Amino acid sequence: MRGQTNLAALVIAFVLLTGATVVGVAFADAALADADRNPRDRHAATAVADRLVAADAPTTVRANALAATAVDDLNASRVETLVPPAEGAAVRITLDGEPVVDRGSPAGGATVRRSVIVVTRSEPVRRSINASRNATVRVPRGVDRAAVDVESASNVTTVRANGRVVLYDGAELETNETVHLSPYEPSTIRTGTVGNATGRVVVTYRRPRTEPRILTVIVDA
Amino acid sequence: MPRGQLSLSVVEAAIGVVLVLGVAVGFTVGAAGPTPSTPQLDALAHDTVTVLGTEPTDRGRDARLAALARSNRSFARVREPTRRRIVALLPADVLFRVRTPHGEFGYPRPPTAAVGSATAATRYGPVTIRVWYG
Numbered sequence: 001m002r003g004q005t006n007l008a009a010l011v012i013a014f015v016l017l018t019g020a021t022v023v024g025v026a027f028a029d030a031a032l033a034d035a036d037r038n039p040r041d042r043h044a045a046t047a048v049a050d051r052l053v054a055a056d057a058p059t060t061v062r063a064n065a066l067a068a069t070a071v072d073d074l075n076a077s078r079v080e081t082l083v084p085p086a087e088g089a090a091v092r093i094t095l096d097g098e099p100v101v102d103r104g105s106p107a108g109g110a111t112v113r114r115s116v117i118v119v120t121r122s123e124p125v126r127r128s129i130n131a132s133r134n135a136t137v138r139v140p141r142g143v144d145r146a147a148v149d150v151e152s153a154s155n156v157t158t159v160r161a162n163g164r165v166v167l168y169d170g171a172e173l174e175t176n177e178t179v180h181l182s183p184y185e186p187s188t189i190r191t192g193t194v195g196n197a198t199g200r201v202v203v204t205y206r207r208p209r210t211e212p213r214i215l216t217v218i219v220d221a
Numbered sequence: 222m223p224r225g226q227l228s229l230s231v232v233e234a235a236i237g238v239v240l241v242l243g244v245a246v247g248f249t250v251g252a253a254g255p256t257p258s259t260p261q262l263d264a265l266a267h268d269t270v271t272v273l274g275t276e277p278t279d280r281g282r283d284a285r286l287a288a289l290a291r292s293n294r295s296f297a298r299v300r301e302p303t304r305r306r307i308v309a310l311l312p313a314d315v316l317f318r319v320r321t322p323h324g325e326f327g328y329p330r331p332p333t334a335a336v337g338s339a340t341a342a343t344r345y346g347p348v349t350i351r352v353w354y355g
Contacts, residue, residue: 113261114268
């Protein structure tokens with residue numbers, strides 16, 4: 001009698017223990033599935049995205065602002081030169097869904113999304129200053145650099161942007177230089193002269209246009 | 222069981238179940254850690270702060286972030302354009318909330334979701350952007 005009772009208890013015990021083991025393994029499997037199983041893919045994708053939007057990258061004009069021309073020139077081998085971890089991996093880079101770089105076909109892998117703006121520059125706008133009349137040129141807000149050509153003017157010694165001296169030669173300026181302007185306000189470009197100045201100073205700038213985009217990088221090593 | 226005693230096997234089984242479940246709970250708690258979405262959210266918040274911090278406003282002499290932090294009037298003026306800009310910048314499935322010295326705007330923050338955040342110091346005070354999957 002006693003022996004049979006123990007047998008029933010043993011069966012119940014086995015059922016309970018097996019059930020608990022199944023539940024435990026299911027938990028463990030779910031936890032492992034949640035964990036990052038391909039850290040190399042994630043690392044490579046993060047590195048590619050970080051490098052593409054860095055302030056000193058050849059693809060950007062400043063941090064998170066991609067130059068449209070540089071993006072058009074981008075291809076898989078340039079990405080590899082820029083970001084060694086992407087070497088040999090299947091890479092897909094898109095801007096708002098439009099493919100920029102597509103090498104191999106990443107099936108799965110890691111995806112990184114970044115917010116960027118793409119800067120397109122307009123056709124060059126040319127404005128000239130009559131050096132003899134002390135005229136000014138107004139450059140609109142948002143323009144961060146302009147080319148100032150003083151070669152066809154004589155007796156011009158100084159070029160100022162909003163009162164700040166950007167070009168100076170005590171004798172006479174004979175140059176065609178790119179000067180940096182503050183993009184946060186409109187700039188007024190004015191010339192300073194000695195004696196009778198003649199000729200024209202030509203200021204050329206490109207007006208930037210920015211568009212927000214989502215940069216998506218998928219890497220499958 | 223004439224003596225009203227629990228069978229030894231059942232006691233052993235109960236101890237075994239507790240042991241196995243303990244290991245399972247250890248897996249779930251120990252392996253959870255930081256979810257992989259948080260670095261992604263931090264990156265998006267950081268991107269938003271960077272873009273807003275280098276972008277001129279339509280009027281005035283500041284970047285958008287500085288204009289938000291400068292004064293109550295400035296905040297009221299640039300809040301709506303900045304909100305639209307952030308909506309355009311972030312992916313459609315990501316929501317945000319911005320905190321400045323002069324007030325907050327954006328979506329109400331959920332109590333439980335994983336949140337990425339980035340803070341920029343402007344010369345008028347800190348501006349914090351929090352983002353999460355909505």
